Amino acid sequence: MIAVIDLGGTNTKYGLVESGKIIVANSTPAEPQDGLEKHLNKVVKLINDLCKDFGKKISNCQGIGLLSTGTVNSKDMLVLSTNEKYDDAKGFNFKNWALEKTGLELRIENDAKGALLGEYHYGAGQGSDNVMMITFGTGIGTAVISEGQLLTGSNFFGGNLGGHMIVKTGGRKCTCGARGCLEAEASGWALPIIAKEHPLFSSSSLKNETVIGFKEMLEHAEKGDECAIDIRRHCFQIWGEAIVSYIHLFDPERIILGGGLMNSADLVLPLFEKTIKEMAWSQGKGLQLVKAEHPDNAGILGAAALFKNEDKAYYPLTFEQVYKPTIWGGELLQKLPRTLPESSMPIGESWEIVDRPDDQSRVVTGELAGKSLRELIQSDPEGIVGDGHQANQPFPLLMKIIDAGQDLSLQVHPDEETCKYIEGAEPKTEMWYVLDHKPEAEILTGIQEGVSAEQFRKSVNDPNIKDLMHSYTSEQGQSFFIKATTMHAIGGGNLIYEVQQNSDTTYRVSDWGRVDKEGNPRELHVDQAMACLEHTLGNKKPGAHRIMPLAFTPLTHNSELKRRQLALCEHFHVEEIEFEGAITLPVNTGTFQTVYAVDSDLRIECGGKSYAVKHGQTCLIPAKCGECTVYAPVKSRVVSAKTPA
Structure with missing residues (x-):
């Protein structure tokens, strides 16, 4: 459902539209x-x-679809000019206003373009990809769709200023400041001026009209009034010639005519068709001249059509896991309610959400089932990932579960600075959340105080190198923030949920003497690893990497809802939420959100539908998903991650 606003000069229309149908619409004075x-x-x-x-x-x-008069930069959601209507719209921050007042995303477009979008998607423009719309009202508005794309131009008024095409050199002054514009010579606002300037006006029955508009002019002409007949001839000649010029400029296959003039469509259409046949290139063959199907509500529908791409299903997405057998894999993953693939080596990692050249998450439920995460992002990067994301950019994070049956190697990941000097390197900052562990399991992270990079390098072949590291006994629910260039190792017996930058670059300095079935050790990367440390530390003693105690802080409004910040950096925000019953996730934050079910099955309601998330499963909530409510049958925890908006 889309909230819609059409800012008119006299009245503002507003309403609610869903799936191209107007649920309700109303109007209020423009003021x-x-x-x-x-x-x-x-x-x-x-x-x-x-x-x-x-x-x-x-x-x-x-969201909110809004139409405004004037020139509109729909990309940055700015009104650039208004032609003396709502002058304070210029520079007004529509996006922030909508977020502050409603929490909704706003999209904005020029009113004439919006009317065309309404007809193109839901009215007289359906089935044609080259369409023009001309609205004969107080002014004359135009808009063009070429090859299925709304014509924009370099200054956002492409196809939009047809009413200001010069049709008479040195003619009547227009509201835009020019002379001889189509609007100044034959529009609703110009008609009374044209009539009063006519030499026959003093003897015309038109002088008795309080308002002189298209309706009055045509009625008096039909009754034989010579002044009205001459004005009708003048207007139709100019309008017809203008339409011929539009045909030559934009080559549409269909022209939609709207506005008050089309109340006399039976008279208007044949006259225009006659002019086109006489003057247009190829006599306008193949051109369809049609009346607007939604003369009163095309703008309302067009405002909703600004979200037309959102008809792509936005709903909480769950994926098929990508499993990685490893020499050090464990057995704790088997405790989660999932079926693991058969493998000659134990499963060490389950990649829950991944967008890598060689590994892709694929949707398992809903109408997007079978689609890869890469396909979804290429189709709609901002809808899936968030504001400003580009189709060629990968998903920024990688979520995985690590099942360590043995100690993982002592390793380090590069940061952005180190990557400048190591070919093919990708930066990687990560955080860990301990899901489960065996007795005596531990975590190594951060070099002890008083140990220089040089001293550490000399110890890489020493089995006692562990003594140079900070060691922590594993506890369920414990979290660790592993900033890039921090030396670390996950001890055997840990089941870890990991949120990391989208990178697969790891530099091992020690694998504890481990060999494979053929007796071969794994490759080490001491030089690259030390480059990470030395770039960060030089020969200085590193500061301690201490894990600060993180206690639950109940939110004041609900003692049953508790949040704990696990990691906060420029790459991701991660928190643990403990709740019972239901929680509503924030919407339209400009970025996606993931939810991992720590303790139990969950149910997420979104858009009137319900989606299941199993215990131990990660769910991706797309950036444009809308409001989601998470339900848990018992007191439960979730780990939620997102990127900074």
Whole structure:
């Protein structure tokens, strides 16, 4: 469901649209004299009242689609010019306003382009990828879709200023400042001026009209009034010639005509078709001239169509795990409710969410089942990952479960600076959360105080190198933040949930003398590993890597909901949430969120549907997923991760 706002010069239309159908629509006076923000706040309140009538709230909406007069930069959501309508819209931060007032994402477009989008997706433009719309109203608005794409141009008014095409050299002054524009010579606002300037006006029945518009002009012409007949001839000649120029410029296969003039479509269409046949290249063969299907609500539908791409299903995604047999793999993973593949070596890692050239997570449920994470991101990078993400960029994190049956190697990962000097290296900062462990299991992380990089290098072949490391006895629920260039090792008997940068670069300095079945040791990378340390430390003594105690801090509003920050850095934010019953996750934060079920099965409700997340499973909630509520049958913990927005 999309909340929609169409800022008109006289009235603002607003309403709710779902799947291309208007649920409800209404209007309110525009009131530009009171300022844009005050008016928008009023409209949001009215939309919220509409939501209540349907047993919903505005936060249930997927977003706000807004149309504005003037030139609109839809990419950065800015109004660039307004032509004296809502002048305070220029420079107004629509995105922040929407987030602050509603928590929703906002998308904005020019009103004429929005009307075309409404007809293109849901009306007279369906089935054609080269469409133009001309709206004859107070002004004359135009918009163009070419090869299925809305024409934008370098300054965001491509195809949009057809009403300001010069049709008469030195003609009447237009509101835009130019002379002889189509609007100044034949539009709703110009019609009274044209009539009063006509030499026959004083004897015309038009002078008795309080308002002179298209309807009045055509009615009086039909009755034989010579002034009205001449104005009709003048307008239709200019309009027809303008349409011929549009055909030559944009080569549409269909032109949609809208606005008040089309109340007389039976008269208008044949006259335009006659002019096209007489003047257009190839006599306009193949061109369809049609009346707008939604003359009153095309803008409302177009505002909703700004979220048309969101018809791609956004829902909580679970994936098929990618398992990695390793020489040091364990057996604790078998305690989770999942079926492990047969392997000659024990399973050491389960990659829960991965987007790597050689390894891909694939969706297992819903209409996206079978799609790889890479395919989803290429299709809609911002919808899946978040604001500013590009289709060629991989998913920024890698989530995995490590089942250490033996001690993992003593190793280090490079940071961004080290990667500048080591070919093919990828930076990797990570965090660990202890899911389970055997008695006496330990974690090694951080070199002891008083040990220099040089001293450490000399000890890499010494079996007692462990003594140079900080050692921690494993505890369930314990967390460790392993910043890149921190020496570390996961001890045998640990089951670890890991959140890391999307990297597979590891430099081993010791594998504890371990060999494979053929008696071959694994490759070590002492020089690269020491480059990580020496770049960071030189020959200085490293500071201690201490794990700060992290206690639960109950939130003041709900003693049953407890949060614990596990890691906070420029690459990811990770927290543990303990709750009973239900929690609602924040929406439209500009980034994705993952949820790992630590203790029990979960149920996530989103968009009126329910999605299961099994105990020990990781779920990806796309950036544009909307509000999600997580339910647990008993007191449970989840580990949630996201990137900074």
